[in-house]
Amino acid sequence: MTSQTHSDQTHGAAKRPRSVAEHLAAVTDLLARLVSESRAEVVPLPDALGRALVHGFLAPLSLPPFANSQMDGYAVRSADIPDGGTDLSIMPPVPAGSRPQPLQPGTAAPIMTGAMIPANADAVVPIEKAVPDHFLTHPGGAAVTLPATAPGTFVRAAGSDIAAGEQALAAGTCLGPAQLGLLAAFGMAEVEVYREVSVLLVTTGDEVVEPGVPLPEGKIYDSNGTLLEAAMKQAGLCVRRAGISTDNPGALQSLLRTAGRDVDVIVTTGGVSKGAYEVVRQAMADQPVEFLHVAMQPGGPQGIGTFDGVPFLGFPGNPVSCLVSFEMFLRPALSALLGAPAPRLPLRARLDLKGQARQLTSPGHKHQVRRGSLQPDGTVRLEGGESSHLMHALAASNVLIQIPEGVTELDAGDEVEVWML
Numbered sequence: 001m002t003s004q005t006h007s008d009q010t011h012g013a014a015k016r017p018r019s020v021a022e023h024l025a026a027v028t029d030l031l032a033r034l035v036s037e038s039r040a041e042v043v044p045l046p047d048a049l050g051r052a053l054v055h056g057f058l059a060p061l062s063l064p065p066f067a068n069s070q071m072d073g074y075a076v077r078s079a080d081i082p083d084g085g086t087d088l089s090i091m092p093p094v095p096a097g098s099r100p101q102p103l104q105p106g107t108a109a110p111i112m113t114g115a116m117i118p119a120n121a122d123a124v125v126p127i128e129k130a131v132p133d134h135f136l137t138h139p140g141g142a143a144v145t146l147p148a149t150a151p152g153t154f155v156r157a158a159g160s161d162i163a164a165g166e167q168a169l170a171a172g173t174c175l176g177p178a179q180l181g182l183l184a185a186f187g188m189a190e191v192e193v194y195r196e197v198s199v200l201l202v203t204t205g206d207e208v209v210e211p212g213v214p215l216p217e218g219k220i221y222d223s224n225g226t227l228l229e230a231a232m233k234q235a236g237l238c239v240r241r242a243g244i245s246t247d248n249p250g251a252l253q254s255l256l257r258t259a260g261r262d263v264d265v266i267v268t269t270g271g272v273s274k275g276a277y278e279v280v281r282q283a284m285a286d287q288p289v290e291f292l293h294v295a296m297q298p299g300g301p302q303g304i305g306t307f308d309g310v311p312f313l314g315f316p317g318n319p320v321s322c323l324v325s326f327e328m329f330l331r332p333a334l335s336a337l338l339g340a341p342a343p344r345l346p347l348r349a350r351l352d353l354k355g356q357a358r359q360l361t362s363p364g365h366k367h368q369v370r371r372g373s374l375q376p377d378g379t380v381r382l383e384g385g386e387s388s389h390l391m392h393a394l395a396a397s398n399v400l401i402q403i404p405e406g407v408t409e410l411d412a413g414d415e416v417e418v419w420m421l
Contacts, residue, residue: 017300018302023329024333034194050342053173062159063161067117067158069112071124075109077120078149085147093109094115094116100119176342201267203268223319228326231327248279272314289306299328356382360409362407367402370403371394380416380418
């Protein structure tokens, strides 16, 4: 097959725009190879933050491992205290970390929070309910007056959090502070997780220059590289930057082959539309890459396929478009496949249009993604318009507002789905 023939078949006649769901499914299928035990590695717990478990596992011990006190107070046998209360002799105190002697009938043991409940004891009376309301720690003739209490009061039963043998975490769980804390509570110092996904990120365009240098006339600073690199690193990806590629297709091919040889995914920004100088389309002419339009605004033009066997995604060149593409396709695909990064949880908010247009309008044949600010009262305000170059509006936003295909008008007070950024 000649390059021209391949290009005609891959990039040729216009098709029905692909839906957001269809393109997400295609990206997920493209990246399915990343789900492999060959990508597993065992790392210390602190290094596993934001990574996903390869295997689920059962609790190796109960939590708590023994019955312990929920309060500073006195461990008692509830049957020893009548309804009107009584005086009990004092046994030796039970500090946290000690193994207490069994509680004798008619006695009470001073006990600290987290300390093991003595054998025969079945309740704890808080110190503030005792008379006197401070610890008597010398066993012998001293006695403390305690009120009646029910069995189990202020006692954390063994296994009341999780019992040994129960499922602790499922395979694919994204490990945050709480999950890592659970592993530490089980006595685990390391865990098997998926290796970080490595991404080669390439910005394209003769008109783009790196920040920090003088800006020639007719040029713009590259914000896409920093924007996407930050989003990817925040999501736990290992990002390799290859600088800015010119609009020379051969130079872009050479750069991708040199820098992308051992990465998991290649992502480019720009050069995927239908203009005369779309360098990414030209560089992929002999590769199994499809350039298509997704029924989404912004971020409609997309590229997907492989470059020399490496999964490839081509995002549009406008800043908001490339970030929306990452949030709508690459991030959720990795979440679904590997469990990490953690998925964006959808929230519901009511639209606040004060000081803005009377209605939010959206093209009925597209899924529109708008930027907004979620307010403390549960409403969401629009930030900027629908244009994909509005970086200042993006910087002022903390949510993406999702307007599904088929919805053309929304009024103030209407409920919308938002994703926290």
